[in-house]
Amino acid sequence: LKGESVSRQSKVETSGHLVAEGEFSAEHAGEAVLRALAKSETEADATEVRMPILPRGEKQRIGTVLTVGAEPKSWEFTLPDDFAALKVRVAISCGGYAPAIQQSLRYLVKYPYG
Numbered sequence: 001l002k003g004e005s006v007s008r009q010s011k012v013e014t015s016g017h018l019v020a021e022g023e024f025s026a027e028h029a030g031e032a033v034l035r036a037l038a039k040s041e042t043e044a045d046a047t048e049v050r051m052p053i054l055p056r057g058e059k060q061r062i063g064t065v066l067t068v069g070a071e072p073k074s075w076e077f078t079l080p081d082d083f084a085a086l087k088v089r090v091a092i093s094c095g096g097y098a099p100a101i102q103q104s105l106r107y108l109v110k111y112p113y114g
Contacts, residue, residue: 002027029055 003024012018018038026032032053037046066073 026053029053 003022006020006022008018008020010018020036024032030053032051034049034051035046036048038044064075066075
């Protein structure tokens with residue numbers, strides 16, 4: 001990550017909190033590690049958070065409709081040759097028409113010409 005180190009020293013009352021903000025940018029995809037450390041005269045505490053840095057890009061959706069029935073169904077799709085498993089997210093969702101229609105009904109009921 002590129003960015004300036006974030007450091008802030010201040011007195012914090014018991015059960016109080018302190019906010020230290022920073023702005024960072026990633027040069028490439030991978031994983032970032034953010035660390036925070038708090039010290040007092042007698043105690044110290046720290047935390048570390050790992051987060052994925054995903055590449056910039058455009059989502060591509062590939063879809064199909066499979067009808068549920070007695071016979072098993074399958075669907076195949078091809079990933080590009082330059083597919084990098086760590087840089088791509090694949091999500092599969094199953095749904096029907098009912099949820100999509102249900103979300104729109106509240107707007108249709110209020111429609112003045114319906």
